[in-house]
Amino acid sequence: MKSDVLIIGGGPAGLKAGKTIASNDLNVIIVDKEFENKSAQLVYKSGLKDLDLKIDNSYLLNELRKVSLVSPNENKVNISNENINSNEVGYIIDSKNFNKYLLNDAKSVGCEIKENTTAIALEKINNGYKITCKNNEKEYDVETKILIVADGFPSHVSRALGFKSQEKFAKIYQCELDEIDMDLIEFHFGSISPNGYIWIYPKKDSKLELGISIEESNLKISPKQYLLNFINSYFNLELEDIDCISGKIPINSLVDKFYGDNILICGDAAGQTNPFIGGGLISSMKGAKYAGEVATEAIKNNDCSKEFLRKYRSLVLNDFGFNFDKLAKIRDYAFSLSDDEIDKIAISFEGVSFDDLNVVDILKRLIKISPSAIFKLGKLL
């Protein structure tokens, strides 16, 4: 079997790359071993708009216009459309139905999708790659001019090909609670989740999705226990256990090298995940769209060399890559603060109109509370 492009991974990144290429009348095959359900996730309206994605009722669970950042002592910094003068909307989406939507979108322009199929072996050949795929007990080879690797974190495929994958990651545990009404998204910071945070996303029918993002090193108790302790204390419950799904996300900005002769790497596999909040849906799909555009151009120009594909790197860096390096530093600063410092910062921003603040004003407030901010954040200005 032959294809112009073969994509390993049918998550949001692989499907977006596939749609972009198939829309240009090229022949694309996506192989995906198994969709990994991440339950409810948060994306922003502007991100979906940048990607020309329709907001569809098949995957939309709720839309919210208020976010609250909560300190250990429950001081709240509320951010809403009014105090940031923006029309931004947070969408809580069902990850399974969102993937189904992206899959049908890619199929509608001619993408060939092979579900329950694993790429089990890879070989660099003249002018492309040969990939051995396995579906049930059946094995077959596909020869492709360009290979796009979108197999998520920690990208066993790119590692097998000699590319360095990311080492630093946050562990995620996520669960559902019902019979609680909330009309805003909350993020909680401090020693309730060391080197990380806890989020609450209201879904529909009085159901909440709660999650913890945490770096696993030096923890006193398990990540799941941190989440359970928070739930019992914040909602005054006495649960003994919770049913969780779990996963990992890369949090160290982009990997050094994410292209080569006849190959492009995108999505979580390339570290295209916001290193501060760990959200990767929008940025992974943006990276994948650029990978798709550059792959299309390369095939039409009959040049799939790394020199031609280098353009992909610049597109990613200029869109979000350079920002990710700054966000990784902000993460290190934010997660080094003590509970007391976080409380003081929250108090100093309570009721403030963010529209009236510029970055220097924000930094001045932070330095007043935690002088180390000047060393950790000063260079970012």
Ligand SMILES: Cc1cc2nc3c(=O)[nH]c(=O)nc-3n(C[C@H](O)[C@H](O)[C@H](O)COP(=O)(O)OP(=O)(O)OC[C@H]3O[C@@H](n4cnc5c(N)ncnc54)[C@H](O)[C@@H]3O)c2cc1C
């Ligand atoms: C629990 C959890 C909650 C999250 N919540 C949010 C959120 O609220 N908002 C947000 O923006 N981001 C969130 N993220 C991050 C977001 O899900 C990822 O950034 C995004 O899914 C990355 O997409 P991807 O296509 O690169 O990788 P993935 O979604 O991981 O998809 C990779 C696909 O490749 C397939 N695959 C792997 N190896 C092979 C192989 N050898 N052969 C064939 N197929 C293969 C896998 O089966 C999988 O389907 C969350 C992540 C987790 C784990």
